[in-house]
Amino acid sequence: MPFRLLIVDPELPSREAVERVLTGTGHFATSVSTFQDAKQRFALAPPDLLVTAVKLGAYNGIQLVLRASPDLPAVVIDDSYDPVLEKEALGAGAVYLTRPVDDEALVAVVERLLRDTPAQPSATVARRWPRKNAGMTVDVSGDAARVVDVSYGGLRLELTGTPDEALLTIEAIAIPTIGVVAIHPIWARVAAGGTPRWWCGAEVDVSDEQSGDVWRRFVDSLN
Numbered sequence: 001m002p003f004r005l006l007i008v009d010p011e012l013p014s015r016e017a018v019e020r021v022l023t024g025t026g027h028f029a030t031s032v033s034t035f036q037d038a039k040q041r042f043a044l045a046p047p048d049l050l051v052t053a054v055k056l057g058a059y060n061g062i063q064l065v066l067r068a069s070p071d072l073p074a075v076v077i078d079d080s081y082d083p084v085l086e087k088e089a090l091g092a093g094a095v096y097l098t099r100p101v102d103d104e105a106l107v108a109v110v111e112r113l114l115r116d117t118p119a120q121p122s123a124t125v126a127r128r129w130p131r132k133n134a135g136m137t138v139d140v141s142g143d144a145a146r147v148v149d150v151s152y153g154g155l156r157l158e159l160t161g162t163p164d165e166a167l168l169t170i171e172a173i174a175i176p177t178i179g180v181v182a183i184h185p186i187w188a189r190v191a192a193g194g195t196p197r198w199w200c201g202a203e204v205d206v207s208d209e210q211s212g213d214v215w216r217r218f219v220d221s222l223n
Helices: 012-023 035-044 061-067 083-091 103-115 209-221
Strands: 004-008 028-032 049-053 074-078 095-098 132-140 143-150 154-160 172-175 179-190 197-204
Touching (some): 004 035, 012 049, 012 103, 028 035, 028 179, 035 061, 074 103, 095 103, 179 209
Parallel strands (some): 049 074
């Protein structure tokens, strides 16, 4: 089963490159650019593995590893080799790598860490918030879909005729009452029955305070 991976890097090209490589392994990789955004992800949708740059503005990646769950496997990537930072990373329980990072080497490290982690993939972890039935129609990339249920952390969609690979590229949905909502799909599977229907579970992007407040008020408004 795919795992959820979080990449943290303020530099867009390197962040996107790592996300692309790890998504290609069949896992669900998402990324953020700041220490604060990563902390919020830990609270709302804990990842199964963290890949972070060392330089994160006023903070560093090793501090981020220490803020995470002690069981969370982590990879810290430095711009150049620093024996002091390597010792700190290892002391925090993280794997220390330096740029340029070979794609195959990074994948091998990530797969080893996931293989050695006793925790189940986050898609199977017990729900942190109660779900509320929604039963409303929304727009997903120009197609109609049904929101089955929602929670403070995410939602479940039902779509017709959409392959699972396409589901994992969805970036937003349009809800009539509140507008466009950014989402990050974390799993997809075909539904039973003759009609080609797909289920998709997604976390809601609440990386800024305003969007988080809007989403929570929307969930609270449902019976």
